[in-house]
Amino acid sequence: MTVIMQEFPLTVGRILDHAAKYHPNRKIVSRSVEGPITHTNWANIQRQAKKLSQVLLSMGVQTGDTIGVMAWNTARHFEVWYGVPGAGAVNHTLNPRLFADQLVYIINHAEDRLLMVDFDLIPTIENIWDRLKTVENIIVMTDREHMPESSTLDLLCYEELLEKQDGNCEWVEVDETAPCGICYTSGTTGDPKGVVYTHRSNTLHALASSAPDMLGLSSNDVVMPVVPMFHANGWSLGYTAPMMGSSMVMPGRDMSAKGLYEMLGFGVTFTAAVPTIWMLMLQHLQSNNLTLPTLERVIIGGASCPRAVIETFQNDYDVQVLHAWGMTEMSPVGTVCTFKPEVTALDASGRLDAQGTTGHPPYSVDLRITDDAGVEQPWDGNTSGKLWARGAAVVQRYFKQDSDAVDKDGWFDTGDVATIDENGYMRITDRSKDVIKSGGEWISSISLENAAVAHADVAEAAAIGIPHPKWDERPILVIVAMPDKSPDPQDILALVAQSFAKWQVPDDVVFMDELPHTATGKISKLELRKILNNQGYELP
Numbered sequence: 001m002t003v004i005m006q007e008f009p010l011t012v013g014r015i016l017d018h019a020a021k022y023h024p025n026r027k028i029v030s031r032s033v034e035g036p037i038t039h040t041n042w043a044n045i046q047r048q049a050k051k052l053s054q055v056l057l058s059m060g061v062q063t064g065d066t067i068g069v070m071a072w073n074t075a076r077h078f079e080v081w082y083g084v085p086g087a088g089a090v091n092h093t094l095n096p097r098l099f100a101d102q103l104v105y106i107i108n109h110a111e112d113r114l115l116m117v118d119f120d121l122i123p124t125i126e127n128i129w130d131r132l133k134t135v136e137n138i139i140v141m142t143d144r145e146h147m148p149e150s151s152t153l154d155l156l157c158y159e160e161l162l163e164k165q166d167g168n169c170e171w172v173e174v175d176e177t178a179p180c181g182i183c184y185t186s187g188t189t190g191d192p193k194g195v196v197y198t199h200r201s202n203t204l205h206a207l208a209s210s211a212p213d214m215l216g217l218s219s220n221d222v223v224m225p226v227v228p229m230f231h232a233n234g235w236s237l238g239y240t241a242p243m244m245g246s247s248m249v250m251p252g253r254d255m256s257a258k259g260l261y262e263m264l265g266f267g268v269t270f271t272a273a274v275p276t277i278w279m280l281m282l283q284h285l286q287s288n289n290l291t292l293p294t295l296e297r298v299i300i301g302g303a304s305c306p307r308a309v310i311e312t313f314q315n316d317y318d319v320q321v322l323h324a325w326g327m328t329e330m331s332p333v334g335t336v337c338t339f340k341p342e343v344t345a346l347d348a349s350g351r352l353d354a355q356g357t358t359g360h361p362p363y364s365v366d367l368r369i370t371d372d373a374g375v376e377q378p379w380d381g382n383t384s385g386k387l388w389a390r391g392a393a394v395v396q397r398y399f400k401q402d403s404d405a406v407d408k409d410g411w412f413d414t415g416d417v418a419t420i421d422e423n424g425y426m427r428i429t430d431r432s433k434d435v436i437k438s439g440g441e442w443i444s445s446i447s448l449e450n451a452a453v454a455h456a457d458v459a460e461a462a463a464i465g466i467p468h469p470k471w472d473e474r475p476i477l478v479i480v481a482m483p484d485k486s487p488d489p490q491d492i493l494a495l496v497a498q499s500f501a502k503w504q505v506p507d508d509v510v511f512m513d514e515l516p517h518t519a520t521g522k523i524s525k526l527e528l529r530k531i532l533n534n535q536g537y538e539l540p
């Protein structure tokens with residue numbers, strides 16, 4: 001049969017072209033790393049991104065070369081986000097909070113030829129420079145005035161390089177299945193693993209995740225990604241927002257509640273971050289009697305969102321919470337909690353219960369749960385199992401590994417444990433390595449933690465299993481109290497007991513000043529176990 005539809009390669013340059021042509025004047029407000037608030041739009045971002053791709057080509061960057069980018073969420077980061085793949089190269093996002101050894105490992109492993117770095121992060125690179133094997137040049141993402149001095153490094157100035165170009169060029173043509181970006185998993189155990197996104201996977205992922213039942217973005221939205229662009233593909237907002245023609249507010253490196261609140265003031269309607277950020281924001285709003293006049297929706301994911309956060313946003317500030325689950329390996333959106341008709345039909349408390357789940361997947365993501373033997377488990381909202389995923393933007397094989405990360409039917413083992421209910425709403429109950437097994441039964445550590453943080457004087461909670469001679473493991477709770485509070489452990493356990501069977505209630509409550517976190521802000525249970533071990537912790 002003759003093919004009669006046009007070829008339209010799904011390359012990400014076309015996303016920015018669309019924004020620049022059909023939404024040219026949409027505002028991009030940004031807190032620059034240099035300090036001042038800057039104002040630009042999609043047309044200017046496109047011009048700058050094209051200039052950058054000219055710079056890269058003039059420096060000899062070849063199709064498929066990897067470029068490490070260590071930068072905060074600013075308008076300039078967008079220029080790089082598109083300029084790098086626009087030159088046919090691969091954007092390797094670098095998390096400045098990684099340990100030095102991990103940074104060295106991933107830069108060498110990805111064979112980054114060039115680094116592009118915000119000026120305040122140059123000391124991080126100086127620190128590891130003598131261990132980097134492939135980097136030839138460093139471009140500092142600033143103007144001449146703010147160029148740092150370095151006795152170790154030869155530094156090139158971004159704005160100076162761009163000034164010499166005219167931006168009159170086409171994007172380098174690549175196949176839609178060519179690599180576009182690479183992001184390493186945070187690697188709490190073993191070395192980080194690289195996930196390579198293609199132009200096609202990023203485009204399909206953005207199309208699917210911006211649909212009304214997912215993020216529901218439009219040209220009327222003003223989107224503020226608080227989640228860093230270096231974390232899990234920046235939750236793809238760098239693609240979804242321009243694809244939908246949204247305006248954007250970029251908060252820069254100031255992640256304080258006060259700093260973020262100031263940026264929300266630029267008319268933000270939609271924002272995204274992990275629960276910890278929003279807990280701090282709610283405290284800030286409450287103690288300063290502030291309101292959120294323009295904000296309509298907030299997407300919360302990366303870790304389980306406590307019910308109290310959802311309730312407070314919705315009841316006190318009239319902001320809808322979209323609880324979501326995803327992974328670096330999934331580009332990253334896996335599920336978003338919006339209301340299907342079955343949930344809309346519930347009363348307010350039923351809808352809130354549904355929001356404790358992470359919702360349902362977009363088209364192009366497929367999920368299933370199985371027991372350890374691989375037998376598929378029922379969707380009854382109770383039976384938990386290993387969560388598997390497959391889809392158009394789900395990893396097939398980690399970078400430079402010899403074998404696939406999926407089983408023979410193409411299912412990727414997410415490492416999460418979940419339930420799915422009759423309406424297809426998925427609830428994460430654990431990481432499989434964190435699940436607590438007591439007397440052969442599983443106890444969800446995430447549910448215990450959510451129950452504990454419902455106590456007004458508890459700031460953060462971690463539930464872990466401690467070896468037990470009779471029951472194999474028993475749960476304990478590690479608690480960080482709110483500032484100047486000292487909650488009674490029995491009160492916390494009594495609160496937990498309201499929603500758990502007696503045998504599931506933790507045997508002990510241990511207080512700590514802070515919990516150990518990974519570079520992406522998740523509680524590191526591995527570290528926590530080490531700390532408790534070092535302290536000679538034993539069950540009471």
Ligand code: AMP
Binds near residue numbers: 232300302329332446
């Ligand atoms: P990352 O690739 O760093 O984004 O980490 C992905 C992991 O974060 C998932 O496999 C989950 O274990 C966890 N995660 C993400 N979103 C949620 C959520 N809403 N609730 C519970 N865990 C989550």
